Amino acid sequence: MAQKIDQDVSRFHQILRGKVRQQLRKFMSSSELIGKQGKNLISIPVPHIEIPRFVYGENQSGVGQGEGTPGNPVGEGEGEPKAGDAPGEHLLEVEVSMQELADLLGETLELPKIQPKGDDEFESGGVKYTGIASAGPESLRHVKRTFRRALRRQIMGGTYDPRRPVIIPVKEDRVYRSWSQKKQKKNKAVILYMLDVSGSMGGEQKEIVRLTAFWIDTWIRSQYQGVEVRYIIHDAVAREVDREAFFHTRESGGTIISSAYKLLLNILHEHYDPSQWNIYPFHFSDGDNWSGNDTEECTKLLHEQIMPVSNVFCYGQVESEYGSGQFLRDLEARFKDDERLLMAKIPSRDGIPDAIKVFLGKGK
């Protein structure tokens, strides 16, 4: 049953969403958010909204009841108020749909809508009763229209008696509802994440990748109806893994980036026809490649095979203690003005929003 309070509740949610919007950049670098993801909804913790009044300060004394002698602790204090991002005591959670979160993201980072490529596919989205037909099953008979037609016929034929208004429809009067198939556009996309899991990538670097990937997923999923995600990890060799392994595997070997690119191409050839699919490869690494030769090979693969089939190819370089960051410089030297290859440096969590802006800001 509809309640009066619904209006106030939805207004309250609107206010909370406003708060989320204000602080989205902050949320983007916090891991907390991702843990709370459901299927279509995500709950975002926001500070309790309170109406300020003149009140006494915290940590007052008071009266309690129970056992104990002077000096016994009875409860924890509020603590010294710490400045900065420490969450307040009362947290509210606002539930936002993934679509809405994507909209907020797009708004905050001013992301353009993606122009999909590939053929539009038509697909059935159920049926809708919109039309009228003169034949059909009795269960779909349109009673009102049938009656109207019968009435009209009887009036015209002069058999209608207003004093005894009996209307008897005959076969010709009967009309039936008819349906049409709904058609929907559908564009497919595949996101392929590649991650360098060599020894030099630490926990914090992976966390950055995880956060960045979350926001990329959120945005790309909001732009396409069917999105598939594949995960590739590599050190000196590459292999395809599931999501869980992707973010948690840690190897100690060296790094040969071209191995990942080759595997990527294999997967693309086997499963994803570039004329049907929008292809988004993302590669994250700390920028340390085994050798210049391999880098040479990478650029070749990129230029000749990967970039022509991809919407964009994105390379995100996270900074680690050990990484030299050479790979980014090499790519920059080679592809500086190529719009199909987007590069971003993510020095820390705070760099995530800017990296996403670079990757998704082209609207491709």
Place this chain on the structure above:
Amino acid sequence: MKKRPPTHHKQFQTQLGPELAELKKEIQGYAQEYGLDFYDVIFEVLDWKQLHEVAAYGGFPNRYPHWRFGMEYEELMKSYSYGLSKIYEMVINNDPCYAYLLYSNGIVDQKLVMAHVYGHCDFFKNNLYFAHTNRKMMDEMANHRTRIMRYVERYGYEAVESFIDTCLSLDSLIDYHAPTIRRRAQERQDIADDGDSQIHKLRASRPYLEKYVNPAEFLAEERKHLEEEAKKEQQFPENPERDVMLFLAEHAPIERWQRDVLSILREEAYYFAPQGMTKVMNEGWASYWHSKIMTTRALTDAEVIDYADHHSGTMAMSPQRLNPYKIGIELLRDIEDRWNKGKFGKEYEECTDMVKKKNWDLKLGKGREKIFEVRRLYNDVNFIDEFLTPEFCAEHKFFVYSYNVSADQYELASREFEKIKKSLLFQLTNYGRPIMEVVDGNYKNRGELLLRQMHEGVDLRIDWAQSTMENLFKVWQRPVNVQTILDGVPKILTFDGHSHSESRS
């Protein structure tokens, strides 16, 4: 083919079913037998969503739209569905009283709630501090909604909402005793310029006695007094004004609709104030009576366990939180016992033999009479002040806790009676809020507002004070100053519309 009937929203039946109606009659009978005196009580049975809706609205089904009701509703719903809390009873001070029952409650609970409700209704009707409350508040609240909706239509939702937010921030700035104490003169006679003629002279029966009856010093004193009065007149406000909301409504340069919204919120604040001032007594009184009625009359044998479970759940105390239900009921029982046995008065107080004192029994039997008197005349502050005894505090293991900065924890500080009493009274005075009053509406002769905190040893929470001052500024539209004490230093806080500053006063 048959046409389907139009779908009705199936309205939930909110009247009492036959079983509950029977129960109501029964419980009401017991309450009357015990001498409780109340307006008619209308019980409504609500499902949990409806009950929480009404609870979020403060008990009234018709309130103006505001997001905080939605927030409240969500919190209640969440806490209920996680099993953290449950609203047992809700009752509205109105004639007739409205009370709400939760549909899914068992019959024992319904009985308990009904008995409790009759206690509250008796208290509403008879306690002195409720004497001035609007007994047609149900209608008044609906009326407030209509007025505010009209402004929403005319000035837009956001404008009205934002002004309500502002006013809510100030709604504790009322004079809690204003309905019972006249603080300002109703009308003022204009004082003529001719000073001497106004000086009050004593009547001398013979002209020659004049200089003895009204000596020069006396006249001088009178003149001085008059001058002071005149000077006071020029002050604005004449006397410090605790009803800050009224002061703003009368003098702030706001639009008419804003003035009306302000006065609506002020009226609601005054309506709810006595409930805040008598929380301990009111809950104590209702609990006393539900316990009395249930255990002596209404309970069947099969219901005793469930009743005991729920009753003790309501009365539970935790180390850091005083349960008003518990203190109230115990203190009332203590009073009843003392007046039954004559444990009061000079002779008892001055008795030093503790054994004799403990076994003191004059068999007066005045307990019941006394507690009825107490429920008529007292509020929480003077209730505690007058009836809290060292024996009571010891028996119930009361203590004072305080905050230990170095350990960041609250610690048990003392079990001394005087300290407990002082701390309790402080918690209850002015609803546990700082007392603020308008001292000057033309501060610095620049139309600025000066409020003064009656500092009782506890400082204001500064960030909230600043936000509240920003809201005051929105209404007063000139700089706002608050005279207070921070860390022992007298300070004046100022908000000039752009930034906050602090200066020594």
